[in-house]
Amino acid sequence: RDPSLGYRCAKFVRRNRVMVGAGTAVMAALAVGLATTAWQARVAHAEQQRAEAVKNFVSGLFTDADPFSTRSKAPTVEALLQTAQQRLDGAAGGGPAVRVELLEMIARSFYGMGLFDRAEPLFVQAIAEAQRELGEQHELTQRVRLSMLPVHRFRGRRAEIKGELDALLPGLRAARTPAQRELLLEAMTAGVHLAIDEGRYAQARDEAAEVLALATAVHGELHAGTADAALLVASAGHFLGDAQAALDAAIRARDLLLRVHGRESPHAKVLDGRFMVGRALGNVGRFAEARAELVDVLAQVQQVLGAEAPMTAFVANDIARFALELGDEPTALRHAQMTLAVATRDAADDSQTVAMARLQLGRALLAMHRSEEAAALLARAAQAIGAARGAHSPLAIDATTLHAAALAQAGRRE
Secondary structure, three states, X not given: OOOOHHHHHHHHHHHOHHHHHHHHHHHHHHHHHHHHHHHHHHHHHHHHHHHHHHXXXXXXXXXXXXXXXXXXXXXXXHHHHHHHHHHHHHOOOOOXXXXXXXXXXXXXXXXXXXXXXXXXXXXXXXXXXXXXXXXXXXXXXXXXXXXXXXXXXXXXXXXXXXXXXXHHXXXXXXXXXXXXXXXXXXXXXXXXXXXXXXXXXXXXXXXXXXXXXXXXHHHOOOOHHHHHHHHHHHHHHOOOOOHHHHHHHHHHHHXXXXXXXXXXXXXXHHHHHHHHHHHHHHHOOOHHHHHHHHHHHHHHHHHHHOOOOHHHHHHHHHHHHHHHHOOOHHHHHHHHHHXXXXXXXXXXXXXXXXXXXXXXXXXXXXXXXOHHHHHHHHHHHHHHHHHHXXXXXXHHHHHHHHHHHHHHHOOOOO
């Protein structure tokens, strides 16, 4: 036979089977490794380009704010966000992922300032573009869908929250990348809030403990995410009847938040932790301490977040509650009115946020013998709470009893 290349190769393989097999396996492994490395490099390069495009867009907002302008003061955060929104269509580089990330960033910022009407359409737009351009399984798509959940919660849309969590949680629980685990924590946190809003307090406590365990495993103890999870545990414990345990949990969360964020300037999360401590102090009967702490928190919230930030409603509501316990009806009335004004501006009329505000204002009016006004508010609160949590839930029974007291006080005993 002619000593062709094919003949020689076949002979070589037969005579050196082990060596050739090992060499082939090594070459195959190298090929797979190189392909994986090349794919990872492409992903990393795309992520770097996206991050660079986002950074350039944001930094451009500040460099374009003319330092030699004749305006008397620097542009506000809201003005910068409005400029960002106007420029978004011209954002260069990075493709649809950059645009989705910028939409979400601007929407989150508007939400953080309590400007829900500005935030919500941007969230809706970001979700639609992410689903169309990036696909349902893309990390950014999942992230913007989760970012929308706090807006749904404040507006009382429990069905929308449940639908999103049912769709997102199974996939996120199976995910293993650090970014996906962060999204899982965010989704699980939303699930705890939904359980609280629906009166499933024991389930909320158990799920909050699961969030804290996962956050500690992912981040370690001294991390903002772990501190947030500790605050979530305290929030869930508030509704379970063991007031001292709730106070202990709130103090632990506040102290961890102070370690993470510092004491120098009032950080929003630290204020949230102090709010939980103030609420818990009142729940163990230390009303004067509770009111003093919450009054200071409210002043700092208004300074840091604005006079009409959503958090003012929650803090003012508890100030009203404890002022009533101390017999200070005028203070209770003033803060209950503040709570309802903020809540009705941003939340749906039949939401739990508005119902709780009406319940507290009804209590204050009842204490001041303004019976008919109290009865009208308490009837609406009882109806909304009963629809959301069931007519036999403790809070619904409380609201119905207060409504009955207001009717009796007004002389409508039948």
